[in-house]
């Protein structure tokens with residue numbers, strides 16, 4: 315794998331690249347700078363060259379890759395505001411499931427400012443073999459260029475067959491750079507993965523706004539990159555006798571240097587509209603005696619409360635929170651209707667939801683015609699029970 | 713200030729159907745439109761030009777019909793429009809598309825800022841922008857929700873990330889991908905339509921690009937291949953939960969857990 319391209323015309327022979335290379339991987343050859351097998355594609359030489367004489371060679375070699383040289387599954391452990399992003403545990407769970415099929419170990423790479431090495435340890439109980447940790451204050455904030463350098467460094471030394479990255483704002487900005495640097499394929503926003511006995515990753519993703527699913531392979535090159543949608547894979551469970559280790563990788567200032575200057579980072583509390591919400595709980599006229607209880611269910615599920623028209627008209631909510639013909643059209647992943655009869659003017663605004671759960675005392679209620687799960691019962695019993703169960707489950711996890 | 717905006721022509725409707733027998737897309741309607749997200753990118757570029765001068769070049773890779781979209785870009789106020797069109801580019805995935813566009817950017821030359829939309833409505837990947845930046849070895853900022861300042865040699869932007877917003881400064885040349893709602897795209901103007909009626913769209917083919925290594929373009933230069941396409945599974949299942957209210961709650965809880973809602 316050629317990694318560097320050298321432009322002799324631009325080089326002024328300053329030798330800084332040879333001096334700064336953390337791996338002693340550069341040599342001054344007959345025709346200029348060449349890299350030896352120690353090169354980890356970290357990009358330090360490219361960063362320090364003021365002449366821009368060096369760049370990454372992004373061309374795959376013609377020969378078919380030797381798939382046996384690329385082993386294991388690497389996941390990227392994203393951090394969000396100093397914490398491990400929950401998608402990471404899903405990636406580990408999925409990586410272990412795939413790894414078992416072909417005898418691959420699961421590795422993780424984590425990059426960030428202070429606290430990164432500490433967070434790295436948190437992954438060990440979940441059955442990760444090695445966590446490669448790159449901690450440096452230069453990695454504070456969201457800077458895809460130096461993150462790419464650090465993760466490339468890890469990939470070049472580990473040579474994983476598969477790299478899984480969360481399809482988050484950060485992941486989707488990072489993964490394309492990595493896959494280009496390794497001149498290989500990347501499948502975005504996968505919702506289902508499998509692995510063939512020959513280690514080819516089978517990647518399924520929605521296209522055309524979810525109207526079509528595409529099944530994609532990267533069979534001629536390695537590593538195989540996927541970004542994986544958050545909240546679709548099963549979280550990893552802790553293993554009985556974790557035997558993994560954290561590898562703290564030394565990071566130089568040059569390696570953590572970024573062209574991007576982060577001037578400010580601010581936490582945002584965004585208020586989503588009900589159209590953007592993944593989870594909605596609807597209070598119909600049957601719930602008018604305790605709307606706050608229904609709201610609590612919505613909050614526990616990380617979603618929002620919405621209303622039928624009579625409820626909005628009685629002042630429980632505004633038009634922006636009313637579903638239906640004269641309200642909003644929604645398409646959430648989950649909608650739970652509480653005390654809603656299911657008139658056509660209402661269902662027209664929500665029947666495209668992926669999963670509909672309806673609670674109504676009347677077995678003949680129209681809502682049951684479109685619901686996937688039908689609960690003929692008193693919402694004032696079912697909803698409090700459910701809230702309690704969810705709270706108990708959350709406490710168990712902490 | 714030289715700005716290049718990457719725009720793609722996409723099918724007018726995203727309602728596509730699968731041919732059950734062949735497992736491929738049924739012929740898409742021939743109706744096309746500019747990728748709606750790219751109109752925000754064009755508008756962002758035009759706004760920068762209004763304030764700071766310079767030129768705006770619209771760039772696309774696609775079939776000859778893309779000329780139509782480029783005429784619209786002229787009507788909105790673009791100074792220059794470039795279409796990279798060649799059968800050799802057919803079948804390009806992210807790697808090959810972004811490489812071809814990066815070659816087009818080198819061909820146009822001397823860009824200070826490259827602006828992409830957040831994603832396309834057909835490919836839906838949001839990957840082309842960052843991939844172009846890597847090919848050109850320049851920094852990028854994705855999900856830009858506001859352009860705060862243009863300085864002599866750098867740009868300051870606000871990025872909307874899931875739980876935080878970040879203000880970043882990057883030196884030229886650099887690339888940004890802009891979110892929708894960053895602005896309100898203008899409509900093509902009738903006056904500009906008259907003025908630009910004779911303005912030609914520049915076409916370039918494979919031979920015109922700086923790198924003439926065929927193995928990097930089109931199907932050959934694409935490491936991913938689509939094995940098959942299929943319609944998404946529909947949830948038509950209907951289940952009446954039975955038992956006491958406690959048991960029903962138990963069952964809802966299981967359904968919610970399995971669906972990762974808890």
Ligand SMILES: Cc1cc2nc3c(=O)[nH]c(=O)nc-3n(C[C@H](O)[C@H](O)[C@H](O)COP(=O)(O)OP(=O)(O)OC[C@H]3O[C@@H](n4cnc5c(N)ncnc54)[C@H](O)[C@@H]3O)c2cc1C
Pocket residue numbers: 597598599600601621622623624625636637638639640641642652653654655656657658659660663673674675676679691692693694
């Ligand atoms: C032109 C037009 C436009 C309209 N637009 C809209 C619109 O945009 N949105 C909209 O919502 N409506 C709209 N409507 C009104 C719509 O036709 C219905 O009247 C309305 O949706 C009914 O609201 P609901 O289900 O909350 O109330 P109801 O129909 O009164 O239903 C209440 C339900 O709660 C159940 N229930 C009662 N107590 C309990 C309990 N303890 N536990 C469980 N279940 C219980 C009952 O069995 C009943 O099925 C429109 C109507 C017209 C004519």
Ligand SMILES: Nc1ncnc2c1ncn2[C@@H]1O[C@H](COP(=O)(O)O)[C@@H](O)[C@H]1O
Pocket residue numbers: 718719720747749750753771772773774809813827828829830831832833835836837838839840841
């Ligand atoms: N064929 C193309 N020609 C020009 N620009 C493109 C093309 N494909 C993608 N882009 C740009 O890259 C962005 C992201 O596209 P995608 O990765 O396909 O979601 C788009 O909004 C465009 O700005």
